[in-house]
Amino acid sequence: MNTDASLNIQKQRVERGIVARKDDGGLIGAWADSEDKLGEPAVEEAQDIRQALNIAKQKGWRKVLIQSDCKGIIDKINARKAEDPHIGVILFDILKLRQVFTECSFSFIKREGNFVAHHLAKFAINLMNDFEWQEFFPDWLISLARNDVGASAPAL
Numbered sequence: 256m257n258t259d260a261s262l263n264i265q266k267q268r269v270e271r272g273i274v275a276r277k278d279d280g281g282l283i284g285a286w287a288d289s290e291d292k293l294g295e296p297a298v299e300e301a302q303d304i305r306q307a308l309n310i311a312k313q314k315g316w317r318k319v320l321i322q323s324d325c326k327g328i329i330d331k332i333n334a335r336k337a338e339d340p341h342i343g344v345i346l347f348d349i350l351k352l353r354q355v356f357t358e359c360s361f362s363f364i365k366r367e368g369n370f371v372a373h374h375l376a377k378f379a380i381n382l383m384n385d386f387e388w389q390e391f392f393p394d395w396l397i398s399l400a401r402n403d404v405g406a407s408a409p410a411l
Contacts, residue, residue, distance in 0.1 A: 256276075256310075256320070256321050257321075257322045257323070257364070257371060258272070258273050258303040258304050258322070258323050258372055259271070259272045259273075259300075259323070259369055259375070260294075260296070260299035260300045260325075260376060261299075261373070261377060262293075262294050263380055266380065267291060267293050268289050269289060269290055270287075270379035270380050271286075271288050271299070271302075271379060272285075272287050272303075272371070272373065272377075272378070272379060273285070273375070274286075275307075275310070275311070276400065280403065281400075282388075282392050283389070284310070284314075284388065285371070285386075285388045285392065285396055286306075286385065286386065286388075287376065287378050287379040287385070287386040288382065288386070289379040289380060289381075297327060297339075298341060300323060300325035301325075301328050301342045301346060301349065304323055304328065304332070304349055305345055305348050308321065308353065311356070312352065312356075316356070317356055319356055319360075320360050320362065321360070321361045321362075322361075322363070322364040323361070323363065323364065324364055324365060324368075324369040324373070328342075328346075329361050329363045332346065332353075332361045333361055369403075370403050371403050
């Protein structure tokens with residue numbers, strides 16, 4: 256699963272994108288949402304990761320790899336440190352949620368390899384409702400996913 260959060264300061268909105276794929280890069284699901292608020296980048300990125308884990312848990316998936324282009328958050332999760340005063344509660348939730356899975360790993364991926372989630376977050380800027388795709392995906396999303404294949408990072 257790839258995650259990305261984006262802040263639009265002018266519109267005072269936070270946009271989020273999550274994409275789930277099979278090992279071969281094929282799409283399983285995609286989610287885009289936004290909300291009116293002034294957010295902090297690290298907080299929003301951590302919340303996006305927590306949301307991805309909640310989706311995976313709801314779907315009953317047992318093995319997940321979460322990729323994010325927010326290296327600071329990924330490093331804190333992998334170090335199993337939830338002491339951060341701004342995002343400690345979210346990190347604690349993530350560390351608890353990871354125990355639900357038989358395999359759960361987190362890795363940093365550069366923006367170029369996180370393009371689908373990033374594009375979904377940007378797509379969400381004008382949404383009034385959350386968007387979710389499963390089984391059937393728009394052509395533009397399939398095309399973006401094909402371009403992303405091979406750009407994944409190994410699990411740490």
